[in-house]
Amino acid sequence: MAQRESWATRTGFILAAVGSAVGLGNIWRFPYQVGEQGGAGFLFIYLLLIVGIGFPVILVEFVVGRNTERNPVGALKRIGSGAWTKIGWVFVTAGFVILSYYSVVAGWTLRYVLLGLQGNYTADGALDQFLGAASGMDAVVLHAIFMAAVIAIVALGIERGIELSVKLMVPAIIIISVGLAAYAFTLDGATEAYAYYLSPNFSTIASNWTTILPAAAAQAFFTLSLGMGVMITYASYLGEDRNLAEDAGIIAVLDTFIAFTAGLIAFPILFAAGIEPGASGPALIFVSLAAAFAELPFGGLLGAIFFGTVAIAALSSAISIMEVVVSYLIDERGIGRVPATAALGVAMFLVGTPAALDLVFIDLYDGFANSILLMLGGLLLSIFVGWIVPDLALEEISKGIRNVGSLGSTWLWFVRIPVVLALIVLVALNAWEYFGFLTGDFADWLNTNL
Numbered sequence: 001m002a003q004r005e006s007w008a009t010r011t012g013f014i015l016a017a018v019g020s021a022v023g024l025g026n027i028w029r030f031p032y033q034v035g036e037q038g039g040a041g042f043l044f045i046y047l048l049l050i051v052g053i054g055f056p057v058i059l060v061e062f063v064v065g066r067n068t069e070r071n072p073v074g075a076l077k078r079i080g081s082g083a084w085t086k087i088g089w090v091f092v093t094a095g096f097v098i099l100s101y102y103s104v105v106a107g108w109t110l111r112y113v114l115l116g117l118q119g120n121y122t123a124d125g126a127l128d129q130f131l132g133a134a135s136g137m138d139a140v141v142l143h144a145i146f147m148a149a150v151i152a153i154v155a156l157g158i159e160r161g162i163e164l165s166v167k168l169m170v171p172a173i174i175i176i177s178v179g180l181a182a183y184a185f186t187l188d189g190a191t192e193a194y195a196y197y198l199s200p201n202f203s204t205i206a207s208n209w210t211t212i213l214p215a216a217a218a219q220a221f222f223t224l225s226l227g228m229g230v231m232i233t234y235a236s237y238l239g240e241d242r243n244l245a246e247d248a249g250i251i252a253v254l255d256t257f258i259a260f261t262a263g264l265i266a267f268p269i270l271f272a273a274g275i276e277p278g279a280s281g282p283a284l285i286f287v288s289l290a291a292a293f294a295e296l297p298f299g300g301l302l303g304a305i306f307f308g309t310v311a312i313a314a315l316s317s318a319i320s321i322m323e324v325v326v327s328y329l330i331d332e333r334g335i336g337r338v339p340a341t342a343a344l345g346v347a348m349f350l351v352g353t354p355a356a357l358d359l360v361f362i363d364l365y366d367g368f369a370n371s372i373l374l375m376l377g378g379l380l381l382s383i384f385v386g387w388i389v390p391d392l393a394l395e396e397i398s399k400g401i402r403n404v405g406s407l408g409s410t411w412l413w414f415v416r417i418p419v420v421l422a423l424i425v426l427v428a429l430n431a432w433e434y435f436g437f438l439t440g441d442f443a444d445w446l447n448t449n450l
């Protein structure tokens with residue numbers, strides 16, 4: 001077998017993992033989730049879940065990946081037995097579904113870069129503009145273009161493709177986001193927006209926790225790229241001298257910083273234009289924010305910069321999703337990197353095409369893969385690592401850390417009980433929400449369209 005690839009540098013690994021984490025989840029999904037769930041209360045719960053569940057689960061994936069040096073399916077075959085080896089399939093399926101619609105949304109961002117450069121955002125016609133751009137032939141073409149870019153990078157491999165591209169993309173995302181947030185700070189709506197975004201109302205949280213909690217957990221998983229083996233795969237290309245806990249911390253902090261900054265950009269701009277952030281759902285940045293850009297001086301240019309950043313962030317995430325499925329085909333099926341990437345890209349493009357033709361498929365795919373499969377994958381893997389292979393996990397986490405102290409055992413205890421219990425509740429709540437969608441909105445859609 002050919003020598004397995006690996007990261008050239010530690011920074012390369014961290015940037016790739018940050019590039020995976022920072023994406024549409026931070027800049028598209030996060031602000032509209034905050035809006036839908038009522039503002040600061042959501043932010044508060046979300047931050048708790050990043051620390052309490054996200055960080056420990058990154059480490060769960062890291063120990064499995066570095067220990068086995070395998071793709072997620074191969075990793076579980078190596079250290080697991082029986083039914084445990086099947087968890088990898090949950091991951092590969094989730095990755096396949098997620099990338100197929102992720103690419104559609106990323107295609108919209110490309111469209112909005114063009115609209116901005118042409119000075120074509122409109123305040124009154126923003127919704128129609130979005131509906132025109134979001135579904136139909138144009139959306140299919142942009143979905144294809146984005147998928148082609150993903151194929152091109154992943155086909156080049158770890159060092160020359162992924163590592164090189166994230167070294168350019170991630171610093172750009174950070175710098176431009178901070179710049180846009182500084183600009184948003186100068187707008188008239190800023191004070192009001194910060195109050196909405198930053199001061200939680202605890203009685204609202206208490207009365208809405210059954211929706212806020214599962215939504216915040218799904219967001220935490222999605223934004224940290226957890227539950228489908230991205231962190232297993234990326235850590236599988238990592239040497240034993242690295243301190244996994246430190247790397248996981250850096251990744252979680254940077255990802256949270258960018259999501260938080262996206263809110264600092266979006267809400268002041270919306271409030272300055274007098275737009276209510278609550279009701280727009282997945283259309284928030286495309287309809288409301290684009291309408292706000294239409295009202296601002298140099299709004300077209302600012303919008304193009306903003307959506308360009310979102311597109312870059314989406315690309316650095318999409319390549320990580322692709323890499324999971326590609327690494328499976330390379331390691332387990334002996335298929336070459338280039339043909340594996342190309343074939344998958346075409347298949348994912350086809351599966352995603354319905355989502356480029358009708359918005360209801362975005363919710364159908366997102367709800368299934370993101371709210372159910374990811375958390376289920378995270379739950380099963382946490383049970384596996386915490387209860388089935390705890391010794392291996394403890395040994396792996398202490399490598400590269402000179403003085404672990406009680407870090408390893410605290411982490412393990414945390415994974416075994418609180419994380420597992422919380423995930424069981426959250427998977428159930430999310431499955432219940434999704435069932436509501438299938439029997440409600442989606443059933444209505446089927447009735448009117450078939």
Ligand code: TRP
Pocket residue numbers: 020021022023024025026098221222223224225226227228230317318320321374
């Ligand atoms: N985390 C990315 C974002 O926020 C999306 C992403 C990349 C992802 N890889 C993933 C989500 C793996 C879930 C699982 O946009």
